[in-house]
Amino acid sequence: MKLVLLSKYAIFWEAHCNLRAGTINAMKSTLKNFERFLIETFHFDSADEFDLDKLYYDEILGVYEPIDKTLIDEFVVYLRTNQASTSFKLYNSITYLKSFFGFLYRSTMIKQNPMANYRNNYYTREIKNRWLTPEECNSLLHYCRMNVLEEEYTMFLLLMTTGVRNSELRSLRYRHIDFEHSTIHIEEGQKTNIGTVFMPDILNLALKNYTSKKPFQQRLLSGNDYLFTLNCKNRLHVVALKKRIDELTLEAGIQRKVTPHTFRYTTAKLMQISGCNFSNIQRQLRHEHAYTTIRYLGCSEREIQLMEENTELFNPEIYMDENEE
Known part of the structure; x- marks a missing residue:
């Protein structure tokens, strides 16, 4: 018998969660395990009886109680003992349930969130240095400048300071740049919702210089308003982008x-x-979940707390060499 996956909660969640299909399927797998645990624990006969705000009857108090942290703890024990779940699987199960119940609570589908502030200590993801250092950024920009590669210089500076995705970069058009308000409108690209990203002053100036030059203006007059093409006939192709990155970084x-x-x-x-x-x-990276940003930064919870006390706007000029300003 299906319980959770036929409940009003899961139906509402799947219809409005706005997650990728792969993530939804992974979360459904966790919900199936949770469903199995609930059926074995409470012996529900149908989904109609399933009410997270009145999940079980407290005989001492004589009232129905909502789902709570204790029940989540019991589910984690169930995964460890009945399914011999690895630490990695336990970590993901808790992460998915936190997302599920957090969504229901924010949507007022449940009155309390049983996993608010629930600690997840079962697995620590390896933090890899996936970013370029300021020194590497300067080396790449300096090389482009010295070799008069203005399109590549501007493109790399935009990538370094805006966080746009591969497909978003290749879809950028001249009309998407708002110089007056220092923003770039993101309208196209994979995994993209319409929105804007902040454009620091150094990028604003670089884009003004690049788009005012004769090569770009000629391309604009020919009807091609894509911001970057790297000599592609129309829209920048992903293979051409990756090849140019490989060449110039080397x-x-x-x-x-x-x-x-x-x-x-x-x-x-x-x-x-x-x-x-x-x-x-x-906000700049347009991450729906904070934990995604935490993974990008490789930060501890304490470092995140300290960062929240900061008030500075993004000013990459503080670590750019004077020759790059």
Whole structure:
């Protein structure tokens, strides 16, 4: 018998959660295990009896009690003993349930969140340095400047400071740039919702210089308003982008693999270095969940708390060499 997956809660969640299909399927797997645990614990006969605000009857108090932290603890024990779950699986199960119940609580589908402040200590993800250091950023920008590669210079600066995704970069058009308000409108790209990203002053100036030059203006007059093409006939192709990144990072002396997504991690780290608070970094990267931003930064909870006390706007010029300003 299906209980959780046929309940009003899961139906509402799946219809409105706005998550990727792969994430939804992974969360459903956890919900199936939770469903099995509830059926074995409470012997429900149908989904109609399933009410998270009145999940079980307290015979001592004589009232129905909502789902609570104690029940979640029992479910974790159930996973460890009945299913011999690994620490990695326990970590993911708790993460998915926290997301599920948090969504229900924010949507007023349940009166209290049983997993608010619930600690997840079962698995520590390996933190890898996926970002470019300020020194590597300077090396790449300096190389482009010295070799008069203005399109590449501007493109790399934009990638380093805005956190746009690969597909978003390749979809950017001239009309998406708002110089007056120092923002870039993101309208196209994979995993993209319409929104804006902040454009620091150094990028605003670089884009003004780049788009005012003859090569770009000629391309604009020909009807191609894509911001970057790297000599592609129309829209910048992903293969051409990756190839150019490989070529120039190697020539600039960066001794490791750099991908378009490396720059998204780099934006997060450079914003942290420049004194931005955590909320602004999450907003710039347009992450739905805070834990995704935490993973990008590789920070502890204490570091996040300290970052929230910061009030600085993103100013990458504080770590750029004077020759790059």
